[in-house]
Amino acid sequence: MNLNHQTITNISKLLSNGEITSVELTEACLNQIESFDNSINAFISVYSDMAIQQAYTADKAWLNWRKGNTKIKPSMINGVPIAIKDVLCMSDTITSAGSKMLQNFVSHYDATAVAHLRNAGAVLIGKTNTDEFAMGSSTETSIFGPTHNPWNIEHVPGGSSGGSAASVSSQMVYGALGTDTGGSVRQPAAMCGVVGFKPTYGGVSRSGLIAFGSSFDQIGTITKTVEDSAALHQAICGHDPHDLTSYVHKNASYFTNLSDCNNLNGITIGVDETQFNQNIQPEVKLNIMNVLETIKNLGANIIPIHLPHNQYALESYYLIANAEASANLARYDGIRYGFRSNDTTLMDTYINTRSNGLGKEVKRRIMLGTYALSTGYYDDYYLNAQKIRSLISEDFSEAFSKVDLIVGPVTPTTAFKIGAKINNPLQMYLSDVFTLSANLAGLPGISIPCGFDKIGLPIGVQMLGPKFSDQKLFNVAHIYQQTLNWRQFHPSLENKK
Ligand code: GLN
Numbered sequence: 001m002n003l004n005h006q007t008i009t010n011i012s013k014l015l016s017n018g019e020i021t022s023v024e025l026t027e028a029c030l031n032q033i034e035s036f037d038n039s040i041n042a043f044i045s046v047y048s049d050m051a052i053q054q055a056y057t058a059d060k061a062w063l064n065w066r067k068g069n070t071k072i073k074p075s076m077i078n079g080v081p082i083a084i085k086d087v088l089c090m091s092d093t094i095t096s097a098g099s100k101m102l103q104n105f106v107s108h109y110d111a112t113a114v115a116h117l118r119n120a121g122a123v124l125i126g127k128t129n130t131d132e133f134a135m136g137s138s139t140e141t142s143i144f145g146p147t148h149n150p151w152n153i154e155h156v157p158g159g160s161s162g163g164s165a166a167s168v169s170s171q172m173v174y175g176a177l178g179t180d181t182g183g184s185v186r187q188p189a190a191m192c193g194v195v196g197f198k199p200t201y202g203g204v205s206r207s208g209l210i211a212f213g214s215s216f217d218q219i220g221t222i223t224k225t226v227e228d229s230a231a232l233h234q235a236i237c238g239h240d241p242h243d244l245t246s247y248v249h250k251n252a253s254y255f256t257n258l259s260d261c262n263n264l265n266g267i268t269i270g271v272d273e274t275q276f277n278q279n280i281q282p283e284v285k286l287n288i289m290n291v292l293e294t295i296k297n298l299g300a301n302i303i304p305i306h307l308p309h310n311q312y313a314l315e316s317y318y319l320i321a322n323a324e325a326s327a328n329l330a331r332y333d334g335i336r337y338g339f340r341s342n343d344t345t346l347m348d349t350y351i352n353t354r355s356n357g358l359g360k361e362v363k364r365r366i367m368l369g370t371y372a373l374s375t376g377y378y379d380d381y382y383l384n385a386q387k388i389r390s391l392i393s394e395d396f397s398e399a400f401s402k403v404d405l406i407v408g409p410v411t412p413t414t415a416f417k418i419g420a421k422i423n424n425p426l427q428m429y430l431s432d433v434f435t436l437s438a439n440l441a442g443l444p445g446i447s448i449p450c451g452f453d454k455i456g457l458p459i460g461v462q463m464l465g466p467k468f469s470d471q472k473l474f475n476v477a478h479i480y481q482q483t484l485n486w487r488q489f490h491p492s493l494e495n496k497k
Helices: 008-016 022-040 048-066 112-119 162-169 186-192 226-236 273-277 282-297 308-331 346-357 360-373 379-400 425-430 436-441 470-481
Strands: 043-046 081-085 123-128 175-180 195-198 218-223 268-271 301-304 405-409 445-452 458-464
Touching (some): 022 043, 022 081, 022 123, 022 162, 048 123, 112 123, 112 175, 123 162, 175 226, 186 218, 218 226, 226 445, 282 405, 282 445, 282 458, 308 360, 308 436, 405 470, 445 470
Parallel strands (some): 081 123, 081 175
Antiparallel strands (some): 175 218, 405 458
Protein backbone atom coordinates (compact mmCIF):
# COMPACT_ATOMS: atom_id res chain seq x y z
CA MET A 1 0.00 0.00 0.00
CA ASN A 2 1.33 3.44 -0.93
CA LEU A 3 0.74 5.41 2.26
CA ASN A 4 0.96 8.80 0.56
CA HIS A 5 -1.88 8.01 -1.81
CA GLN A 6 -4.46 7.35 0.90
CA THR A 7 -7.30 9.63 1.99
CA ILE A 8 -8.18 10.82 5.51
CA THR A 9 -11.24 8.56 5.46
CA ASN A 10 -9.13 5.49 4.60
CA ILE A 11 -6.29 6.11 6.97
CA SER A 12 -8.51 6.92 9.91
CA LYS A 13 -9.91 3.37 9.62
CA LEU A 14 -6.42 1.89 9.36
CA LEU A 15 -5.22 3.96 12.32
CA SER A 16 -8.17 2.98 14.45
CA ASN A 17 -7.70 -0.76 13.91
CA GLY A 18 -3.95 -0.54 14.33
CA GLU A 19 -2.98 -1.55 10.77
CA ILE A 20 -0.79 1.52 10.43
CA THR A 21 0.67 4.04 12.82
CA SER A 22 0.69 7.80 12.70
CA VAL A 23 4.48 7.70 12.95
CA GLU A 24 4.59 5.68 9.70
CA LEU A 25 2.23 8.13 8.00
CA THR A 26 4.14 11.15 9.23
CA GLU A 27 7.42 9.66 8.04
CA ALA A 28 5.87 8.94 4.64
CA CYS A 29 4.73 12.57 4.41
CA LEU A 30 8.10 13.94 5.55
CA ASN A 31 9.84 11.74 2.95
CA GLN A 32 7.55 12.99 0.21
CA ILE A 33 8.27 16.59 1.22
CA GLU A 34 12.00 15.87 1.35
CA SER A 35 11.93 14.31 -2.13
CA PHE A 36 9.75 16.78 -3.99
CA ASP A 37 9.38 20.08 -2.20
CA ASN A 38 12.59 21.40 -3.70
CA SER A 39 10.78 21.56 -7.00
CA ILE A 40 7.22 22.31 -5.77
CA ASN A 41 7.97 24.80 -2.91
CA ALA A 42 4.63 24.10 -1.21
CA PHE A 43 6.06 24.61 2.29
CA ILE A 44 7.50 27.66 3.98
CA SER A 45 8.37 25.68 7.09
CA VAL A 46 8.31 21.99 8.03
CA TYR A 47 8.34 20.91 11.67
CA SER A 48 9.65 17.33 11.43
CA ASP A 49 10.57 16.76 15.08
CA MET A 50 7.38 18.29 16.41
CA ALA A 51 5.35 16.29 13.89
CA ILE A 52 6.94 12.99 14.93
CA GLN A 53 6.29 13.85 18.59
CA GLN A 54 2.63 14.56 17.82
CA ALA A 55 2.43 11.30 15.87
CA TYR A 56 3.72 9.32 18.89
CA THR A 57 1.09 10.96 21.10
CA ALA A 58 -1.63 10.19 18.55
CA ASP A 59 -0.52 6.54 18.32
CA LYS A 60 -0.71 6.25 22.10
CA ALA A 61 -4.26 7.61 22.07
CA TRP A 62 -5.34 5.00 19.48
CA LEU A 63 -3.60 2.24 21.43
CA ASN A 64 -5.26 3.25 24.68
CA TRP A 65 -8.61 3.20 23.03
CA ARG A 66 -8.03 -0.20 21.41
CA LYS A 67 -6.94 -1.64 24.75
CA GLY A 68 -10.17 -0.37 26.29
CA ASN A 69 -8.34 2.01 28.67
CA THR A 70 -10.71 4.73 27.53
CA LYS A 71 -14.21 4.64 26.10
CA ILE A 72 -13.75 7.91 24.24
CA LYS A 73 -12.78 7.14 20.66
CA PRO A 74 -10.10 9.47 19.27
CA SER A 75 -11.20 11.86 16.54
CA MET A 76 -10.95 10.57 12.97
CA ILE A 77 -8.13 13.03 12.33
CA ASN A 78 -6.12 11.86 15.34
CA GLY A 79 -2.70 11.07 13.89
CA VAL A 80 -3.37 12.49 10.43
CA PRO A 81 -0.68 14.81 8.98
CA ILE A 82 -2.19 18.18 7.99
CA ALA A 83 -0.58 21.35 6.58
CA ILE A 84 -1.54 24.90 7.55
CA LYS A 85 -1.48 27.96 5.29
CA ASP A 86 1.08 30.38 6.68
CA VAL A 87 -1.48 33.08 7.48
CA LEU A 88 -2.80 31.08 10.44
CA CYS A 89 -1.05 31.46 13.75
CA MET A 90 0.50 28.34 15.23
CA SER A 91 1.90 28.70 18.70
CA ASP A 92 5.68 29.27 19.00
CA THR A 93 6.31 29.04 15.27
CA ILE A 94 6.81 31.67 12.62
CA THR A 95 3.67 32.90 10.84
CA SER A 96 4.98 34.88 7.89
CA ALA A 97 1.96 35.52 5.62
CA GLY A 98 4.53 35.13 2.83
CA SER A 99 5.78 38.64 3.65
CA LYS A 100 9.09 40.24 4.55
CA MET A 101 7.03 42.17 7.12
CA LEU A 102 6.37 39.03 9.17
CA GLN A 103 9.28 36.86 8.06
CA ASN A 104 10.48 36.55 11.67
CA PHE A 105 7.19 36.95 13.50
CA VAL A 106 6.59 34.20 16.07
CA SER A 107 2.95 33.56 17.02
CA HIS A 108 2.22 33.33 20.71
CA TYR A 109 -0.97 31.35 20.34
CA ASP A 110 -2.82 28.97 18.01
CA ALA A 111 -5.52 30.27 15.69
CA THR A 112 -8.80 28.72 16.85
CA ALA A 113 -8.96 26.46 13.78
CA VAL A 114 -5.39 25.27 14.44
CA ALA A 115 -6.21 24.71 18.13
CA HIS A 116 -9.18 22.56 17.08
CA LEU A 117 -6.90 20.43 14.90
CA ARG A 118 -4.33 20.14 17.66
CA ASN A 119 -6.99 19.10 20.20
CA ALA A 120 -8.30 16.52 17.74
CA GLY A 121 -4.80 15.02 17.59
CA ALA A 122 -3.87 16.04 14.04
CA VAL A 123 -0.16 16.09 13.18
CA LEU A 124 0.64 19.70 12.26
CA ILE A 125 3.46 19.06 9.85
CA GLY A 126 4.22 22.55 8.57
CA LYS A 127 3.15 25.87 7.14
CA THR A 128 2.39 26.34 3.46
CA ASN A 129 3.27 29.03 0.95
CA THR A 130 0.86 31.83 0.09
CA ASP A 131 0.67 35.01 -1.91
CA GLU A 132 1.80 37.84 0.36
CA PHE A 133 -1.00 38.43 2.90
CA ALA A 134 -3.18 36.08 0.83
CA MET A 135 -3.52 38.74 -1.88
CA GLY A 136 -3.28 37.01 -5.21
CA SER A 137 -4.37 34.17 -7.44
CA SER A 138 -1.11 32.42 -8.25
CA THR A 139 1.14 32.06 -5.17
CA GLU A 140 3.87 34.02 -6.94
CA THR A 141 4.14 37.06 -4.64
CA SER A 142 5.47 35.25 -1.58
CA ILE A 143 8.85 36.41 -0.28
CA PHE A 144 9.73 32.67 -0.29
CA GLY A 145 9.35 32.41 -4.07
CA PRO A 146 6.56 30.89 -6.16
CA THR A 147 4.93 27.52 -5.59
CA HIS A 148 4.84 25.25 -8.63
CA ASN A 149 1.86 23.24 -9.86
CA PRO A 150 2.52 19.52 -9.22
CA TRP A 151 0.87 18.60 -12.54
CA ASN A 152 3.30 20.80 -14.47
CA ILE A 153 5.92 22.75 -12.60
CA GLU A 154 6.08 25.48 -15.20
CA HIS A 155 2.55 26.47 -14.21
CA VAL A 156 1.15 28.22 -11.14
CA PRO A 157 -0.81 26.21 -8.57
CA GLY A 158 -3.40 29.02 -8.33
CA GLY A 159 -3.64 31.10 -5.21
CA SER A 160 -3.49 32.44 -2.73
CA SER A 161 -3.59 29.05 -0.92
CA GLY A 162 -1.38 27.54 -3.64
CA GLY A 163 1.01 25.97 -1.13
CA SER A 164 -1.83 24.14 0.60
CA ALA A 165 -3.35 22.94 -2.69
CA ALA A 166 0.03 21.81 -4.05
CA SER A 167 0.91 20.01 -0.80
CA VAL A 168 -2.25 17.89 -0.96
CA SER A 169 -2.07 17.36 -4.72
CA SER A 170 1.54 16.15 -4.51
CA GLN A 171 0.63 13.71 -1.70
CA MET A 172 2.77 15.42 0.93
CA VAL A 173 -0.15 15.63 3.37
CA TYR A 174 -3.71 14.30 3.54
CA GLY A 175 -5.37 17.66 4.00
CA ALA A 176 -4.57 21.32 4.46
CA LEU A 177 -6.15 24.51 5.69
CA GLY A 178 -6.39 27.47 3.35
CA THR A 179 -8.19 30.79 3.42
CA ASP A 180 -10.76 32.06 0.96
CA THR A 181 -11.40 35.81 0.74
CA GLY A 182 -12.37 35.84 -2.92
CA GLY A 183 -11.72 32.28 -4.03
CA SER A 184 -8.30 31.39 -2.63
CA VAL A 185 -9.33 27.90 -1.51
CA ARG A 186 -11.56 26.93 -4.44
CA GLN A 187 -9.38 28.37 -7.23
CA PRO A 188 -6.05 26.68 -6.31
CA ALA A 189 -7.94 23.45 -5.51
CA ALA A 190 -9.34 23.50 -9.06
CA MET A 191 -5.94 24.22 -10.57
CA CYS A 192 -4.25 21.43 -8.60
CA GLY A 193 -6.96 18.77 -9.02
CA VAL A 194 -8.08 18.58 -5.38
CA VAL A 195 -11.24 19.45 -3.43
CA GLY A 196 -11.52 22.96 -1.94
CA PHE A 197 -14.31 23.91 0.44
CA LYS A 198 -15.21 27.41 1.62
CA PRO A 199 -17.82 27.39 4.40
CA THR A 200 -20.68 29.81 4.96
CA TYR A 201 -19.21 33.06 6.31
CA GLY A 202 -18.91 32.62 10.08
CA GLY A 203 -18.70 28.82 9.89
CA VAL A 204 -15.11 28.77 11.13
CA SER A 205 -13.60 31.22 13.60
CA ARG A 206 -11.19 33.76 12.13
CA SER A 207 -9.41 34.26 15.44
CA GLY A 208 -5.67 33.90 14.82
CA LEU A 209 -6.02 34.34 11.08
CA ILE A 210 -3.98 37.27 9.75
CA ALA A 211 -6.75 39.54 8.52
CA PHE A 212 -7.09 40.58 4.87
CA GLY A 213 -10.75 41.45 4.15
CA SER A 214 -12.53 40.65 7.39
CA SER A 215 -16.05 40.60 6.00
CA PHE A 216 -14.96 38.04 3.38
CA ASP A 217 -12.20 35.92 4.98
CA GLN A 218 -13.06 32.31 5.73
CA ILE A 219 -10.85 29.36 6.60
CA GLY A 220 -11.49 26.46 4.25
CA THR A 221 -10.23 22.94 3.72
CA ILE A 222 -8.23 21.39 0.89
CA THR A 223 -8.38 17.61 0.61
CA LYS A 224 -8.41 14.79 -1.95
CA THR A 225 -12.10 13.94 -1.54
CA VAL A 226 -15.36 15.56 -0.51
CA GLU A 227 -15.65 13.08 2.39
CA ASP A 228 -12.28 14.23 3.72
CA SER A 229 -13.31 17.82 3.35
CA ALA A 230 -16.43 17.21 5.47
CA ALA A 231 -14.23 15.48 8.08
CA LEU A 232 -11.75 18.32 8.27
CA HIS A 233 -14.43 21.01 8.32
CA GLN A 234 -16.22 19.14 11.10
CA ALA A 235 -13.02 19.35 13.13
CA ILE A 236 -12.45 23.11 12.76
CA CYS A 237 -15.93 24.67 12.62
CA GLY A 238 -18.00 26.17 15.40
CA HIS A 239 -18.75 29.26 17.40
CA ASP A 240 -15.82 30.98 19.09
CA PRO A 241 -16.15 33.82 21.60
CA HIS A 242 -12.99 35.32 20.04
CA ASP A 243 -14.80 35.84 16.72
CA LEU A 244 -18.27 37.26 17.09
CA THR A 245 -19.08 36.63 13.44
CA SER A 246 -18.71 32.88 14.03
CA TYR A 247 -22.00 31.08 14.49
CA VAL A 248 -23.29 28.14 16.50
CA HIS A 249 -23.70 25.08 14.25
CA LYS A 250 -26.97 23.27 14.89
CA ASN A 251 -25.38 20.07 13.73
CA ALA A 252 -21.67 20.10 13.07
CA SER A 253 -21.31 16.39 12.22
CA TYR A 254 -20.71 17.09 8.55
CA PHE A 255 -18.82 13.87 7.90
CA THR A 256 -21.05 11.64 10.00
CA ASN A 257 -24.13 13.09 8.31
CA LEU A 258 -22.87 12.66 4.76
CA SER A 259 -25.64 11.24 2.63
CA ASP A 260 -25.25 7.60 1.55
CA CYS A 261 -27.68 8.16 -1.26
CA ASN A 262 -26.43 7.55 -4.80
CA ASN A 263 -28.79 9.75 -6.74
CA LEU A 264 -29.84 13.39 -6.88
CA ASN A 265 -33.57 12.87 -7.21
CA GLY A 266 -35.48 15.88 -5.95
CA ILE A 267 -32.49 18.24 -6.21
CA THR A 268 -32.80 21.31 -8.42
CA ILE A 269 -29.60 22.80 -9.81
CA GLY A 270 -29.39 26.33 -11.21
CA VAL A 271 -27.06 27.30 -14.05
CA ASP A 272 -26.15 30.87 -14.93
CA GLU A 273 -25.55 30.53 -18.64
CA THR A 274 -24.08 34.03 -19.00
CA GLN A 275 -20.93 32.63 -17.36
CA PHE A 276 -20.22 30.71 -20.54
CA ASN A 277 -20.28 33.89 -22.64
CA GLN A 278 -17.24 35.23 -20.83
CA ASN A 279 -13.70 34.54 -21.89
CA ILE A 280 -13.68 30.94 -20.87
CA GLN A 281 -11.32 28.25 -22.12
CA PRO A 282 -13.34 25.85 -24.34
CA GLU A 283 -12.16 22.75 -22.43
CA VAL A 284 -13.36 24.27 -19.15
CA LYS A 285 -16.78 24.92 -20.66
CA LEU A 286 -16.94 21.43 -22.17
CA ASN A 287 -16.09 19.78 -18.85
CA ILE A 288 -18.70 21.79 -16.94
CA MET A 289 -21.28 20.75 -19.56
CA ASN A 290 -20.27 17.12 -18.94
CA VAL A 291 -20.71 17.58 -15.19
CA LEU A 292 -24.21 18.99 -15.78
CA GLU A 293 -25.01 15.96 -17.92
CA THR A 294 -23.80 13.61 -15.16
CA ILE A 295 -25.79 15.50 -12.53
CA LYS A 296 -28.88 15.29 -14.72
CA ASN A 297 -28.38 11.54 -15.15
CA LEU A 298 -28.16 11.25 -11.37
CA GLY A 299 -31.72 12.60 -11.25
CA ALA A 300 -31.28 16.33 -10.62
CA ASN A 301 -33.47 18.88 -12.31
CA ILE A 302 -31.43 21.58 -14.07
CA ILE A 303 -32.88 25.03 -14.69
CA PRO A 304 -31.43 28.35 -15.85
CA ILE A 305 -31.04 31.16 -13.31
CA HIS A 306 -30.30 34.82 -13.68
CA LEU A 307 -27.89 36.75 -11.45
CA PRO A 308 -28.07 40.21 -13.04
CA HIS A 309 -25.58 41.98 -10.75
CA ASN A 310 -22.89 39.32 -10.88
CA GLN A 311 -21.27 41.23 -13.74
CA TYR A 312 -20.20 43.85 -11.17
CA ALA A 313 -18.86 41.37 -8.61
CA LEU A 314 -15.21 41.89 -9.52
CA GLU A 315 -15.34 45.70 -9.16
CA SER A 316 -17.34 45.49 -5.96
CA TYR A 317 -15.03 42.87 -4.43
CA TYR A 318 -11.78 44.67 -5.24
CA LEU A 319 -13.09 47.96 -3.82
CA ILE A 320 -14.42 46.55 -0.55
CA ALA A 321 -11.73 43.91 0.05
CA ASN A 322 -8.98 46.45 -0.57
CA ALA A 323 -10.68 49.03 1.65
CA GLU A 324 -10.77 46.46 4.45
CA ALA A 325 -7.19 45.42 3.70
CA SER A 326 -5.98 49.02 3.94
CA ALA A 327 -7.43 49.23 7.44
CA ASN A 328 -6.30 45.75 8.51
CA LEU A 329 -2.73 46.27 7.35
CA ALA A 330 -2.35 49.63 9.12
CA ARG A 331 -1.04 47.68 12.11
CA TYR A 332 2.23 46.85 10.31
CA ASP A 333 3.88 50.11 11.22
CA GLY A 334 7.26 48.89 12.44
CA ILE A 335 6.30 49.50 16.05
CA ARG A 336 4.11 46.59 17.02
CA TYR A 337 4.95 43.66 14.78
CA GLY A 338 7.65 42.25 12.61
CA PHE A 339 10.00 44.15 10.36
CA ARG A 340 11.25 47.61 11.32
CA SER A 341 13.45 49.86 9.18
CA ASN A 342 16.68 51.26 10.57
CA ASP A 343 15.52 54.84 10.99
CA THR A 344 15.78 57.35 13.78
CA THR A 345 12.63 59.46 13.38
CA LEU A 346 9.08 58.18 13.77
CA MET A 347 7.93 59.34 10.34
CA ASP A 348 10.91 57.78 8.55
CA THR A 349 10.34 54.57 10.48
CA TYR A 350 6.71 54.40 9.36
CA ILE A 351 7.48 55.25 5.77
CA ASN A 352 10.50 53.00 5.29
CA THR A 353 9.09 50.08 7.28
CA ARG A 354 6.01 49.98 5.08
CA SER A 355 7.84 50.81 1.86
CA ASN A 356 10.43 48.08 2.34
CA GLY A 357 8.50 45.51 4.37
CA LEU A 358 5.53 45.15 2.05
CA GLY A 359 5.54 43.92 -1.56
CA LYS A 360 4.25 45.64 -4.67
CA GLU A 361 0.83 43.97 -4.83
CA VAL A 362 0.13 44.55 -1.14
CA LYS A 363 1.03 48.23 -1.49
CA ARG A 364 -1.18 48.51 -4.57
CA ARG A 365 -4.11 47.17 -2.54
CA ILE A 366 -3.46 49.51 0.39
CA MET A 367 -3.39 52.49 -1.96
CA LEU A 368 -6.55 51.45 -3.82
CA GLY A 369 -8.33 50.78 -0.53
CA THR A 370 -7.28 54.05 1.08
CA TYR A 371 -8.34 55.94 -2.04
CA ALA A 372 -11.78 54.29 -2.08
CA LEU A 373 -12.32 55.25 1.56
CA SER A 374 -11.10 58.82 1.37
CA THR A 375 -13.34 61.87 1.69
CA GLY A 376 -14.91 62.76 -1.60
CA TYR A 377 -14.47 59.28 -3.05
CA TYR A 378 -16.14 57.24 -0.33
CA ASP A 379 -19.66 57.66 -1.75
CA ASP A 380 -18.64 57.08 -5.34
CA TYR A 381 -16.54 54.00 -4.72
CA TYR A 382 -16.92 52.32 -1.34
CA LEU A 383 -20.60 53.04 -0.80
CA ASN A 384 -21.63 52.07 -4.32
CA ALA A 385 -19.59 48.89 -4.05
CA GLN A 386 -21.49 48.05 -0.85
CA LYS A 387 -24.80 48.66 -2.61
CA ILE A 388 -23.76 46.28 -5.38
CA ARG A 389 -22.78 43.77 -2.73
CA SER A 390 -26.35 43.87 -1.32
CA LEU A 391 -27.84 43.50 -4.80
CA ILE A 392 -25.63 40.48 -5.48
CA SER A 393 -26.84 38.89 -2.22
CA GLU A 394 -30.45 39.59 -3.17
CA ASP A 395 -29.95 38.00 -6.60
CA PHE A 396 -28.67 34.86 -4.89
CA SER A 397 -31.60 34.79 -2.44
CA GLU A 398 -33.99 35.08 -5.36
CA ALA A 399 -32.20 32.25 -7.22
CA PHE A 400 -32.10 30.01 -4.14
CA SER A 401 -35.86 30.37 -3.75
CA LYS A 402 -36.03 28.22 -6.91
CA VAL A 403 -32.92 26.01 -6.79
CA ASP A 404 -31.01 24.02 -4.16
CA LEU A 405 -27.53 24.71 -5.52
CA ILE A 406 -25.83 26.55 -8.35
CA VAL A 407 -23.25 24.76 -10.52
CA GLY A 408 -20.65 26.40 -12.77
CA PRO A 409 -16.94 26.78 -13.49
CA VAL A 410 -14.41 27.65 -10.75
CA THR A 411 -11.96 29.41 -13.05
CA PRO A 412 -12.11 30.68 -16.62
CA THR A 413 -8.89 28.84 -17.51
CA THR A 414 -6.73 26.04 -16.21
CA ALA A 415 -3.46 26.88 -14.42
CA PHE A 416 -1.50 29.48 -16.37
CA LYS A 417 2.27 29.64 -16.71
CA ILE A 418 4.38 31.12 -13.94
CA GLY A 419 5.05 34.75 -14.85
CA ALA A 420 2.19 34.99 -17.39
CA LYS A 421 0.01 37.40 -15.37
CA ILE A 422 2.28 38.74 -12.68
CA ASN A 423 2.74 42.09 -14.41
CA ASN A 424 -0.90 42.46 -15.35
CA PRO A 425 -2.95 42.78 -12.14
CA LEU A 426 -6.25 43.09 -13.99
CA GLN A 427 -5.71 39.80 -15.81
CA MET A 428 -4.73 38.23 -12.49
CA TYR A 429 -7.88 39.58 -10.79
CA LEU A 430 -10.03 38.14 -13.60
CA SER A 431 -9.00 34.61 -12.68
CA ASP A 432 -11.34 34.93 -9.65
CA VAL A 433 -14.31 36.13 -11.61
CA PHE A 434 -16.42 33.02 -10.82
CA THR A 435 -15.50 32.66 -7.15
CA LEU A 436 -15.76 36.21 -5.75
CA SER A 437 -19.52 36.55 -5.61
CA ALA A 438 -19.84 33.73 -3.04
CA ASN A 439 -17.61 35.76 -0.70
CA LEU A 440 -19.56 38.97 -1.36
CA ALA A 441 -22.74 37.12 -0.33
CA GLY A 442 -21.16 34.96 2.43
CA LEU A 443 -22.21 31.71 0.73
CA PRO A 444 -20.61 28.28 1.06
CA GLY A 445 -18.92 26.87 -2.04
CA ILE A 446 -16.96 23.81 -3.06
CA SER A 447 -14.65 23.07 -5.95
CA ILE A 448 -14.38 19.47 -7.13
CA PRO A 449 -12.01 18.11 -9.80
CA CYS A 450 -13.93 17.14 -12.95
CA GLY A 451 -11.47 16.70 -15.83
CA PHE A 452 -8.31 17.80 -17.60
CA ASP A 453 -7.41 20.15 -20.43
CA LYS A 454 -5.46 18.91 -23.43
CA ILE A 455 -2.08 19.42 -21.80
CA GLY A 456 -3.11 17.47 -18.71
CA LEU A 457 -3.90 20.30 -16.29
CA PRO A 458 -6.88 19.76 -13.96
CA ILE A 459 -10.28 21.46 -14.27
CA GLY A 460 -12.68 22.06 -11.36
CA VAL A 461 -16.43 22.48 -11.08
CA GLN A 462 -17.92 24.83 -8.50
CA MET A 463 -21.09 24.23 -6.49
CA LEU A 464 -22.58 27.09 -4.45
CA GLY A 465 -25.40 26.94 -1.94
CA PRO A 466 -27.41 29.37 0.18
CA LYS A 467 -26.04 30.34 3.61
CA PHE A 468 -25.95 27.41 6.06
CA SER A 469 -26.43 24.80 3.30
CA ASP A 470 -22.90 23.41 3.90
CA GLN A 471 -24.21 19.90 4.61
CA LYS A 472 -26.28 19.80 1.44
CA LEU A 473 -23.28 21.03 -0.53
CA PHE A 474 -21.12 18.21 0.87
CA ASN A 475 -23.86 15.68 0.12
CA VAL A 476 -24.38 16.67 -3.50
CA ALA A 477 -20.64 17.08 -4.13
CA HIS A 478 -20.00 13.66 -2.58
CA ILE A 479 -22.68 11.96 -4.69
CA TYR A 480 -21.22 13.59 -7.79
CA GLN A 481 -17.62 12.71 -6.87
CA GLN A 482 -18.47 9.05 -6.45
CA THR A 483 -19.32 8.88 -10.17
CA LEU A 484 -15.68 9.71 -10.97
CA ASN A 485 -12.61 7.56 -10.84
CA TRP A 486 -10.69 10.69 -9.99
CA ARG A 487 -8.56 9.22 -7.23
CA GLN A 488 -6.67 7.04 -9.68
CA PHE A 489 -5.08 10.19 -11.15
CA HIS A 490 -2.03 11.63 -9.44
CA PRO A 491 0.49 14.08 -10.78
CA SER A 492 3.58 12.06 -11.55
CA LEU A 493 6.38 13.64 -9.60
CA GLU A 494 9.22 11.26 -10.31
CA ASN A 495 10.73 13.42 -13.08
CA LYS A 496 10.34 16.54 -10.93
CA LYS A 497 12.95 15.84 -8.28
N1 GLN B 1 -7.42 36.44 -5.63
C1 GLN B 1 -8.27 37.22 -4.76
C2 GLN B 1 -7.51 38.45 -4.29
O1 GLN B 1 -6.37 38.55 -4.64
C3 GLN B 1 -8.71 36.39 -3.62
C4 GLN B 1 -7.68 36.18 -2.58
C5 GLN B 1 -8.14 35.31 -1.47
O2 GLN B 1 -9.19 34.66 -1.54
N2 GLN B 1 -7.37 35.30 -0.40
O3 GLN B 1 -8.03 39.28 -3.62
